[in-house]
Amino acid sequence: MSTLFEEIPPAPADGVPVRRVTVTVNGRERTADVEPRLLLAHLLRQGFRLTGTHTGCDTTNCGACTVLVDGLPVKSCTMLAVQADGHEVTTVEGLGGPSELHPLQEGFKDEHGLQCGFCTPGMMLAAKALLAENPRPTEDEVRFALSGNLCRCTGYQNIVKAVLWAAEKMNGGDQ
């Protein structure tokens, strides 16, 4: 794994103390010097240019910025970047690429789980954490697990279908 030093724009002013953090993002170890007040969402988006993590409400309500920290879903606008030091972060970019979609990405595509797409990365990561803990969730369990993620298009029906589709596929079922 390569170690990369990355400057986080906007660069802290001269004399502002920074801390060096090393975070494994989508399997790759990355290092940055950050001000303690920098939020994890901003480290990912502006520091590491992983703009798949969206910032929506910025008030811990909407869940658009959800990423996995050590496998568990976290609102990255409500965690300091310094707190991710030494931890593993998974963003939507870590799910799968265009040539090989993750079953959740496939499910969102096939079941029309995206409308405007803004909430989608957070929805998929919350769903990924659910399926890791409960590979065969009921529709109610999917709704409960996604209750911290808001869809401004109100496209919940198809989001739930997409997660159930992915669960079926990951359990070896035919779609």
Next chain:
Amino acid sequence: MYPSRFAYEAPRTLDEAIDLLAQGRGEAKVLAGGQSLVPLLKLRFANPDLLVDINNLPGLDHLAIAADGGVRVGALVRHRDLERATALASAQPVMAAAAPLIADPIVRTRGTLVGSLCHADPQGDWAAAVLAAGGQVVAQGPHGRRSIPVGEFVVGPFQNVLEYDEVAVEATIPAARDRVAGGFLKLERRVGDFATAGTAVALELDGDRVTRAGIALTGVGSRTLDARAAADSLLGRALTAETIARAAELAAEAAQPNSDHRGSAAYKRHVIHTFVTRILTRVTTTTTEHAA
């Protein structure tokens, strides 16, 4: 939104954390789950000089649940851990019922019960559940440890009695002498919203006679309310339609709700009345045995 600048320390020992807080002289703040503090920092309602992150401290992530109802919750136990602790359903049903209603599933990954007690939000859920169960907060400072009953720990909106150089290290619920029963109900407009009104009930029963009762209310006052008269009205009595109705009336009287966008004061009182009735009625059909 960015917080204003602060210094940040992530000590490895509790003594070091207490030293840092002492040096902060009231301008340092403990960071645990951060699910209330980080939003406050971003909104700049909180402006500490120093954040003392306790997430790397050893020995604060213990969750001990005894069959006799005794519970110890370390300062780094997350809502998520409590939600998944199956032993809690029989040991302290009021806490088991509250856990999946805290905030939303993603906030529950990081937020902590002890942090919620310290934050002392008048609309918080855990303070009501722990107050009803007769719990305490254990704080450690430079001069040792002390236990503070939750009813005395929370003194006002967002105010607790901790000294600036004390860390709340755990919450404890005492062991029960008799059969434990209880429940927690919350009305919220949507998942993650603050409580419109919430009710926590924790009981002990000897046969069908109530030997200990705690009823606490959230969202209907400037702090978590101890509906003492309502709870005391049940002592020594069996749960019947009459005793339940009396407790519900007294609890609704104890509420001090304001009319706001979540509902009128009269409506919120009505909700409290309904919740007390509902929880106590359920207890009469599904009480929990525990090993003597």
